[in-house]
Amino acid sequence: MQTTGDEIVLFWFRRDLRLEDNAGLWHALTSGYKVVPVFIYDSNILGKLEPEDARISFLRDILDGINKTLKKAGSSLLTISGTPVTVFKSLGNRFKIKSLYFNRDYEPYAIERDSAITDYLKELGIPCFSFKDQVIFEKDEVVKSDGKPYTVFTPYSRRWISLFKNDQIKSFPSETLLKNFAPSGSGSYFHISDPGFICPPVNVKPPHLEKEHLADYDKTRDFPSSEGGSYLGPHLRFGTISIRDVLRKTHMVNRVFTNELIWREFFMQILFHYPYLVEKSFRPEYDKIEWLNNEEYFDKWRTGTTGFPLVDAGMRELNETGYMHNRVRMVVASFLTKHLLTDWRWGEAWFASKLLDYELSSNNGNWQWAAGSGCDAAPYFRIFNPETQQQKFDPGLIYVRKWIPEYGTSSYSKPLVDHKYARERALSRYKSGINN
Ligand code: FAD
Numbered sequence: 001m002q003t004t005g006d007e008i009v010l011f012w013f014r015r016d017l018r019l020e021d022n023a024g025l026w027h028a029l030t031s032g033y034k035v036v037p038v039f040i041y042d043s044n045i046l047g048k049l050e051p052e053d054a055r056i057s058f059l060r061d062i063l064d065g066i067n068k069t070l071k072k073a074g075s076s077l078l079t080i081s082g083t084p085v086t087v088f089k090s091l092g093n094r095f096k097i098k099s100l101y102f103n104r105d106y107e108p109y110a111i112e113r114d115s116a117i118t119d120y121l122k123e124l125g126i127p128c129f130s131f132k133d134q135v136i137f138e139k140d141e142v143v144k145s146d147g148k149p150y151t152v153f154t155p156y157s158r159r160w161i162s163l164f165k166n167d168q169i170k171s172f173p174s175e176t177l178l179k180n181f182a183p184s185g186s187g188s189y190f191h192i193s194d195p196g197f198i199c200p201p202v203n204v205k206p207p208h209l210e211k212e213h214l215a216d217y218d219k220t221r222d223f224p225s226s227e228g229g230s231y232l233g234p235h236l237r238f239g240t241i242s243i244r245d246v247l248r249k250t251h252m253v254n255r256v257f258t259n260e261l262i263w264r265e266f267f268m269q270i271l272f273h274y275p276y277l278v279e280k281s282f283r284p285e286y287d288k289i290e291w292l293n294n295e296e297y298f299d300k301w302r303t304g305t306t307g308f309p310l311v312d313a314g315m316r317e318l319n320e321t322g323y324m325h326n327r328v329r330m331v332v333a334s335f336l337t338k339h340l341l342t343d344w345r346w347g348e349a350w351f352a353s354k355l356l357d358y359e360l361s362s363n364n365g366n367w368q369w370a371a372g373s374g375c376d377a378a379p380y381f382r383i384f385n386p387e388t389q390q391q392k393f394d395p396g397l398i399y400v401r402k403w404i405p406e407y408g409t410s411s412y413s414k415p416l417v418d419h420k421y422a423r424e425r426a427l428s429r430y431k432s433g434i435n436n
Pocket of ligand 1: 330333364366
C-alpha cells in the first residue's frame with residue numbers, strides 16, 4: 001500500500017464486506033482522494049471467540065475475495081489485528097489521512113468504539129464521515145407520531161411499509177469506481193491465520209433470492225425439511241449483499257418475506273433505543289423469575305440429546321452447520337426457557353457462539369420473544385409442545401431423521417422431562433416470578 005506523502009482517505013470495512021452498492025465506500029471513492037481500504041481484526045471481538053470459529057473462516061473467505069478484486073484493480077486490502085484505537089494510531093503514523101469513512105453500526109459496543117475513534121481522529125484534525133448502509137431505516141426514522149420508538153412490531157411494520165418507496169431506493173455503485181483505490185505496494189495484505197485462528201473450511205449457502213424460490217415463502221418457510229428460506233442470514237450479517245439490493249430483487253415477491261426483513265430492522269432499532277437489553281429483560285419483572293438453571297439439562301439441550309426429536313434435530317443442525325431453521329429455533333428456545341426453566345441468556349449465548357448469522361439484536365430479540373420477557377413477546381403461558389410442533393411441521397420425520405440417525409432405535413435418548421409436568425412447572429414459576 002502506498003506510503004508516500006500523498007493525502008488519502010481511509011475506508012473502514014466492518015459489517016459491509018462488499019465492493020458493490022456500499023454507501024460509505026461510494027462516498028469515500030467519490031471524495032476526490034485515493035482510498036485506502038482497511039479491515040481491523042478487532043481483538044476486543046475476536047478475543048472472545050474459539051480458535052476454530054467458523055465465522056472467521058467465512059470472514060477470511062470474504063476478505064480474500066475482496067482482496068483479489070482489489071488486486072486486479074491495482075490496489076489491496078489492508079488488514080490489521082489489534083484494538084481499533086491502537087490500529088488507528090499506527091495508521092496515523094503511516095498515512096497522511098485526510099478523513100475516515102465508514103458505515104454506521106448500531107450495536108452498543110460499536111457505537112462506543114466508533115465514538116472513541118471519531119473523538120481520537122478529531123483531536124488530530126481528521127474528520128470522520130459515517131453513513132447508513134445496513135438498514136433501510138435507522139435510529140429514529142421509523143417512530144411513533146410522538147417521536148417515541150415503537151415497541152410493538154405490527155404498527156412498526158405498517159409505518160415502515162408506508163415510508164418505504166421501492167423506486168426510491170438509493171444506489172451506491174461503488175463497484176464502478178475501483179480505479180479510485182490507492183495503488184498497493186507489496187506485503188500490505190495480512191492473512192487471518194496470523195491472529196491465531198484455525199479456519200476450518202466453511203460452507204455458507206449463497207442467498208436464494210430467486211422469485212420462484214420465494215414465491216411460496218409464506219407456505220414453505222415453517223417446514224424445516226423444505227429449505228424454503230432465503231439463507232440470507234450470514235450475508236446480511238457480514239454485508240456481502242446490501243439490504244437495498246435484497247429489497248430491489250425481492251420487491252412484491254412475497255409480503256411475508258418482506259415482513260421478516262422488517263423484523264430484522266425492528267430488533268435493530270429496539271436494541272439501539274434500549275441498549276440495556278444486552279443484559280436485561282425488556283420487561284424488568286421477568287428478571288425476577290427463579291430459573292432452575294440445571295447444568296445437566298443445559299448440556300443435554302446443547303448437545304441435542306433431550307429425547308425430544310425436533311429439539312435435538314435442531315440443536316444438532318446448529319452444532320454441525322452453524323444454521324438452524326427458524327421454526328426450530330423458536331421450538332428449542334421455548335423448550336429451554338419453559339420446559340427446562342433455563343435463563344434465556346444461556347441459550348442466547350450458545351446461539352451466539354454457533355450461528356453463522358449471529359446478530360446481537362435479532363438473537364437477543366428472538367430469545368426474549370421466546371422467553372416472554374421481550375417487547376412484543378409471546379405471552380409467557382404460550383408454551384410450544386415440541387411433540388405437536390414436530391407432528392405439524394415435520395410430519396414425515398424427514399428433518400428429524402436427517403439429524404438424528406439413531407432416531408427410533410434404543411440408542412436414542414429418553415425424554416428428559418415430562419411435557420405436562422414441565423409445562424405446569426413453567427407456568428407456576430413464571431407466574432410467581434413476574435407477580436413477585
Ligand atoms: P429467511 O426466513 O429467509 O428470512 C430472511 C431474513 O429476514 C433473515 O436472513 C433475517 O435477516 C430476517 N429475519 C427472518 N426472521 C427474523 C426474525 N424472527 N427476527 C429478525 N430477523 C429475521 N436471525 C438472525 O439473523 N441472527 C440471529 O442471531 C438470530 N437468532 C435467532 C434466535 C432465535 C431464538 C430465533 C427464534 C430466531 C433467530 N433469528 C436470528 C431469526 C431467524 O431464525 C433467522 O433470521 C432465519 O432463520 C435465518 O434464515 P434465512 O436467512 O433463511 O431467513
